[in-house]
Amino acid sequence: MDLKNYSTGVQHIGIPTNDIGKTVEFYHKLGFETAFETVNEEANEKVVFLKLGTLVVETYENHAAKMEHGAIDHVALDVKDIEEIFQYINEAGLNSTQDTIHFLPFWENGVKFFTIEGPNKEKVEFSQYL
Secondary structure (H helix, E strand, O other), X not given: OOHHHOEEEEEEEEEEEOOHHHXXXXXXXXXXXXXXXXXXXXXXXXXXXXEEOOEEEEEEEOOOOOOOOOOOOEEEEEEOOHHHHHHHHXXXXXXXXXXXXXXXXXXXXXXXXXXXXXXXXXXEEEEEEO
């Protein structure tokens, strides 16, 4: 499998925050617009997606942000078929986190995703809008 045939590129970059209002204000001053705002009921977190052109930042108030360099939590790749990618990642032995496919009722029809860990402890999320 060649991932470039199943992905359309970066979907978003995830940045945790301890103060979502301050974070949203900062990105608005940079020219980002709020694309979507919700609450992740499962994690009890406020979530805001901010967009500038094709760049999307997902910020979520988890009150556990490290507040140090390297604070980006994950890079999410937009995929066309989450189940097929999940199978490929598992068969390739890359699912070091033993994660499963999750669903969140974000956006119009929801989103399915799973996350793996790279060799430098970076999180790579595979995400499909439904």
